Amino acid sequence: MDLLGKARAHVDSGAFFAELATLVSYPTVSDAPEGRVAIEAYLDEVLTPRLKALGCEVTTHPNPDPAGGPFLVGVRTEGDDLPTLLCYGHADVVGEAGQWRDGLDPWTLTADGDRWYGRGTADNKGQHLINLTALRLLLEERGTLGFNLKFLFETGEEIGSPGLTEFAARHRNLLGADVLIASDGPRLDAATPTLFLGARGGVRITLDVDLRPDAYHSGNWGGVLRNPAATLAGAIASLVDGHGRIQIPELLPPELPDTVRAALADVVVDASDETWGDQRLTPAERLYGWNTLEVLALGAGDPGRPVNAIPGRARAVLQLRYVAGTDVGAVAPAIREHLATRGFPMVGVTADATFLASRTPVDDPWVSWARQALDGVAEKPVTLLPNFGGGLPNHVFTDVLGLATLWLPHSYPGCLQHAPDEHLLAPVAREGLALATALFAAVSSAPPIPRR
Template sequence: MSRQSALAHARTHFDSGDFLVTLSRRVALATESQRADAAPLLRRYLSEEIENSLAKLGFVCEIVENPVAGMPPFLVGERMESPDRPTVLLYGHGDVIDGDASNWTNERSPWRVSVEGERWYGRGIADNKAQHSINLAALAAVFAERGELGFNAKIIFEMGEEVGSPGLDAMCEALRERLCADLLIASDGPRQRASSPTIFLGSRGALHFRLRVTNPAGARHSGNWGGVLANPATVLANALATLVDGKGRIRINGLLPPPIPPHVRERVAQLEVGADEGDPALSANWGEPGLTPAERVFAWNTLEVLAMNAGNIAHPVSAIPRAAEAVCQLRFVVGTDWLHAKKLIEEHLAREGFHDIEVTIEASGAATRLDPNDPWVAFTERSIEASTAKTVTLLPNLGGTIPNECFADTLGLATIWIPHSYPGCRQHAPDEHVLAPVMREALQLMTGVFWDLGDADVPGAR
């Protein structure tokens, strides 16, 4: 019984093809949470794939109905070994974004794993089926070698992450005692680079808002009324330019973050963005001046215009449009006054002379960031470095957004995320894929983390 033999067990599981068989079966289930007719598959994924795998490890599981009517259920499970051992909460999601089958190339199917060299293609394979499959297989490797995990484990698994995790926070609040733990360990999102094992400690928040301008007179002939009736599209374009300028810089002071904390700046100082093969070239002079690309992605706020609409772009007519709309997104770090965003945007537009723009907040999620000096961070770094002989890349938070506030804020946990994908994985797009070398390494390093949690010298030991 040893750490090295557990890692060898994990390697064998991958190299033998057993991991591919399991992952292929899971990808074949079209668990698109945006589709109402997928409800039976979403429940089946919990019962047949997740609950069955956990039962073999001695977990007691229950499928719990979502407190939000019509939304997919959750799986909650636990394996409690000793009150003197640390307790880890695990999380994953089995739902995927729309398969978009017609746009996959080279006769690939979103519901079949296609192995092409180091790339394994399939919908949800990066987000999140390979990631939680790696973590479950790593638990199994430790259990097979040790005969127990060596720590207490709980899990909450959802099937609605791709539609905004409805009910997850309410579930965490309702089951606060049942989900009590020392820390969260979960996997989602990409590594900072494919070759670099990565951990992140939270995520940027996300705020979606809609701006709408209407012409009270309705659409009117542009020759007869142009120059005397305000054009909603022109008004909206100029209003947007007061929110974010032509270089991508936010112009609403109230939606800027506080200064970057020194310990965060230190952590991202050496990070490179867009350095992997296949990454897009970074735009010159784009974003907040005076910051590195890594600081812009991981330590600052960005405001993006996601969609715009006015008139009919496919069949334009010579008329001032009836209305114009834009959907915008603020990605923000801890310390941003995002709860007052609607008021801040409205006041800013009024100061700029735009008084008739309707502002609607459509969705939001809080920013989170565990203190990088938390002892669980050092524990995880040491464990991964022992398994990979590589220096770990530590991100104070992910550039994207995950439902980490449910765990960090509602449950009050230290949160450690260990991603197993990479930036070029094309998640949410046609030809989504993962890299076999990254998965093989991830399976071993997760086995090492779970093995080390069973040692006496861990932060949560009593």
């Protein structure tokens, strides 16, 4: 049986499912004290043995940010004249926000047809187990990888990767490589193997209209007392209209690069409402190549038990999802100036960047190499996305470490990550293991590509 056949058979035999069940059983929730204990056990009992089995020297590093957990690094060196591959994964998962359906427990892997349910199956334990398994199969087949390997695991991705940027900056030599290959996030869809090159960033924007400590009778004061809820609604509508179109140029990227437009030309996105968003762009361009401003929360008074009174305060939380090239530092000042000129100086604005946008250029040599390596392995052509729609700490690898970044996701948009009933699809795991094995096998024969 050839190498890719062994990869597929590893999933078909149930061996991969059994391994994943062990990983899922660790409740590695990064925002809970008991989860921190589970994370340490996961590093010691799950990841360290698997990295050592790959011939890696394994070290644990404290986080420079007390809000985050430790980092685990495995290094296997085969030769100074060989390419060096950096891989990445995160050991932590989100906490429970809701009830899983009957018969499912988040910490017990459960198969129901092609769906494997359990917390972390898609985000990120199933994904990094696929890559660890692909590397092991390659090593067993060849007796050598044919390249140097570095594997970085963080333990706080679900809480914003605290300390990761500083850790990478301090340890550039330890993490130095020629290219990053990692797996997180979803494919374009369940049936479409996907390669993406970066991530959109996010800015959380809070709008506060805090006019008075008390609510006043609407009959006695209506028409003469400013209503903070109506004020807030008007302010929001001046930022993003009722059809999802951003109204401030400063909240948009300077352009949609031709290379990005070309990469997305054949990408089909199922848009449930074709009238939503900037109609000058295709759904794929809106999702992967452009910025969106979403209202995440909106409140004033008590909608469940309204009273005949004008509330004293209203608040909304918005999020700007943005692509590389956007001037994030201009967001809050631009919003304040915009609102003031439109008669809303009483609206307070705060903005915090939760993660940064970044992408590897579509025409980077590593991109064409990866697509060629994956040709013929997948059941259908691999879709290339300049970045995916969500957020990842990709900027740490592109901007701090100067690497080309190749993300080969092993999940799909309907996996319910961060929600009850998270699951991994068995066919995606099977194909993903074959794709990862083929990509890693090709690293040893990659043409010399100068480091960025």
